[in-house]
Amino acid sequence: MQPVTVTEASECILSGAIAPIDLVESCLGRIAAVDDRIHSYIHVDAEGARAAAHAAKAELDAGNWRGPLHGLPFAVKDNYDAAGMPATANSKTRLGNVPRQDCELVRRLKSAGAILMGKLSTWEYGTGNGGEYGDLPFPTARNPWDCERFPGGSSTGAGAAVAAGTALFAMGSDTTGSVRLPAAATGTVGIIPTPGRLSLDGILPNCWSLDNPGPFTWTIADSATVLQSIADPTHWDGPAPPAFRRAVGQDVRGMRVAVVTDVGPGMAEPDTEMAAALEAGLEVLRGLGVELVETRLPVTPATCFAVTSIIGPAESAAIHEQELRERPNDLGYALRDKLLAGSLVRAVDYIAAQRQRQLIAERLDRLMNDFDALVTFGALHVSPRLGVEPEMTAFTMETLLTPFSLSAHPALIQCTGYTDAGLPLNWQVVANRGDEASIYRLASAYEAATPWRDRRPPL
Secondary structure, rough: OOOOOOHHHHHHHHOOOOOHHHHHHHHHHHHHHHHHHHHEEEEHHHHHHHHHHHHHHHHHHHHOOOOOOOOOOOEEOOOOOOOOOOOOOOHHHHHHOOOOOOHHHHHHHHOOOOEEEEOOOHHHHOOOOOOOOOOOOOOOOOOOOOOOOOOOOOOOOHEEEEEEEHOOOEEEEEEOOOOOHHHHOOOEEEEOOOOOOOOOOOOOOOOOOOOHHHHHHEOHHHHHHHHHHHOOOOOOOOOOOOHHHHHHOOOOOOEEEEEEEOOOOOOOOOHHHHHHHHHHHHHHHHHOEEEEEHHHHOOHHHHHHHHHHHHHHHHHHOOOHHHHHHHHOOOOHHHHHHHHHHHHOOOOHHHHHHHHHHHHHHHHHHHOOOOOOEEEEEEEOOOOOOOOOOHHHHHHHOEHHHHHOOOOOOEEEEEEEEOOOOOEEEEEEEOOOOHHHHHHHHHHHHHHHHOOOHOOOOO
16 A cells, blocks of 8 residues: 555545554555665554554444544654653663653544554754764664655654655654754655644653644645644634634635745855745745735844754753763764753853844744735755765755744745755745644645645655
8 A cells, every 4th residue: 555645544544445454554564665765763663553553443343433543653753752662862871761651742642543653763862963973873864755865853754754654644843943854855744833732741852942843744634634633722822722624725815925035144045946946836826816925034044043053052951961961972973062062051141042032033923913924945955965964964054944943933844846856845834823724724725736745755
């Protein structure tokens, strides 16, 4: 069975055309066929997944349908706790760590009937500098579109798994791009919702004030379905939970959308094919009746990156001070380098960076309040070649992702086509806090008007 979408699989499960065990065996077969090349998984729980599939079938046969994720296989980044499975975060310091209970998001997904296949590759502790140094306990994940290229960090296995079909959907976490960068590299859909929508309980922290979990899927409808199923029902701005799934397919005529094509001083220009894809995508939106308004960000992405370069390392150093002090030689170079740098950040500089963050959020709020959504670049470059450190660091650091991490606006990465060499291109769709529905409305209209979801990696 070839990889299918969440939406297709859910319809087939509900109609009885396939059983949960069919989907599980399909994913296990796909893992066996391709994962020795892409290394999307750190741990696969084949027997646990099979047992859960048979239990889901019994529930469905009894008429107990839990919702659109019932019987669907998924996987999580290995900084998520899952009962009985290793939770290593790809670190030598956590080998042998097996949690006794699920993190809140895994619990919600299991309650929705989804079936956990295993744990996905990540940078150590979900942190890194863009480089890969071969000093971690598990192999570096690779991009299914080209196995000599990087799938983005830090949720390295999540984007690779969804693109390759080793999971129908996956969960990652994002601090300054760790969901959106892998989505950009692998041509998948990756969203960070309004902070608080998704629980961080039981997820190993990287940076307390910036961490935000998010799902990876193949389509916009899939993303809306997953987010709707696991979002915290107590964290809404209105009297009732927003129906993300209902926003998919809605008419976009009359939507007022800001467009940012100027990356500002201090930031590299986007790849030529990336810029051309964004312009072509804007023409698609115009043809759908969207009102586009060219504008600039009120603060440069380079400034935002500088602010996160103070906040992120300092908070990571505070979280992992004991490991750095007691087991420095068991930490990989990228993590150790970041923790050492964070340990040298002065309190006055950290406080100043947090104050600057508040100003950035206020300025972006004023901009966003005039629009239904904003479209801009996500990653400025295509997936880099593994081992070519200048490409790796440029891909990781030269982005337009950090402004919206700092401002806490929901943001989604979407495929906008492919290079002549077959590598995915991307853009970023942003909306006001609490308005993920506008992201899904705009992104689903673009997806329906373009052919990019018909193409899969040539594994």
